[in-house]
Amino acid sequence: MNLDQLLRELNDHPDDAVANWAADAHELQTQLKSNAISLAEYKELLQDLLRGQEILKSANDLDTQSAINQATHGLLALASLA
Amino acid sequence: MKKVLVLGMAIALSGCAIYDAITMAKFDNHEYAMVNDIRSTVAVARPQCGTSEEKPLVRQLYVQSLTLKNYSQYIPKNDPTIKMTSELHEIIQGLHDKYRGQESVSAAYCNLKLNLIEKNAEVMQRSIGGKPR
Numbered sequence: 001m002n003l004d005q006l007l008r009e010l011n012d013h014p015d016d017a018v019a020n021w022a023a024d025a026h027e028l029q030t031q032l033k034s035n036a037i038s039l040a041e042y043k044e045l046l047q048d049l050l051r052g053q054e055i056l057k058s059a060n061d062l063d064t065q066s067a068i069n070q071a072t073h074g075l076l077a078l079a080s081l082a
Numbered sequence: 083m084k085k086v087l088v089l090g091m092a093i094a095l096s097g098c099a100i101y102d103a104i105t106m107a108k109f110d111n112h113e114y115a116m117v118n119d120i121r122s123t124v125a126v127a128r129p130q131c132g133t134s135e136e137k138p139l140v141r142q143l144y145v146q147s148l149t150l151k152n153y154s155q156y157i158p159k160n161d162p163t164i165k166m167t168s169e170l171h172e173i174i175q176g177l178h179d180k181y182r183g184q185e186s187v188s189a190a191y192c193n194l195k196l197n198l199i200e201k202n203a204e205v206m207q208r209s210i211g212g213k214p215r
Contacts, residue, residue: 054166
């Protein structure tokens with residue numbers, strides 16, 4: 001399986017984060033092949049995609065923390081009513 | 083004995099995660115507004131890609147992301163936000179550096195870069211907006 005096929009398969013991945021990453025990576029490949037961006041720009045943009053994954057991971061951590069925090073305060077409010 | 087130790091460690095670890103969640107930094111209007119400013123600047127800048135109008139907007143974007151990064155840095159219990167603002171600033175710094183000493187960059191690079199910045203800023207804004215009040 002070549003890289004293009006692999007990216008196309010990942011493009012249909014059920015996990016939205018994987019599918020979006022694959023679509024962005026495929027777009028970079030396309031732009032590099034058509035010489036719209038230089039190799040240095042391509043490498044920088046690939047690095048940015050990795051940074052985007054770090055942002056997504058931190059956002060998921062923050063969402064989880066927020067949900068736990070709100071649930072805990074909800075439970076405490078319920079307990080104070082009892 | 084080994085099972086008890088593993089169970090104890092698991093409880094301690096999940097306890098830490100819950101403690102972190104209970105004591106996390108609360109919603110901050112300024113933090114939220116700063117991410118919104120970045121998204122809005124990107125929306126204004128994108129149609130200018132490949133023109134000389136782009137450079138001052140990229141400079142503005144750079145100052146906005148640096149301000150956000152510095153603002154979030156010393157808010158206690160704010161680790162996920164600090165990580166996100168640092169990564170976003172790194173992405174924007176690449177675009178800003180590209181403009182040093184030149185008036186314009188290729189429209190394709192500019193569009194791809196701003197597209198990534200906007201996507202990431204939106205992820206951050208949604209998450210920061212969901213912080214407990």
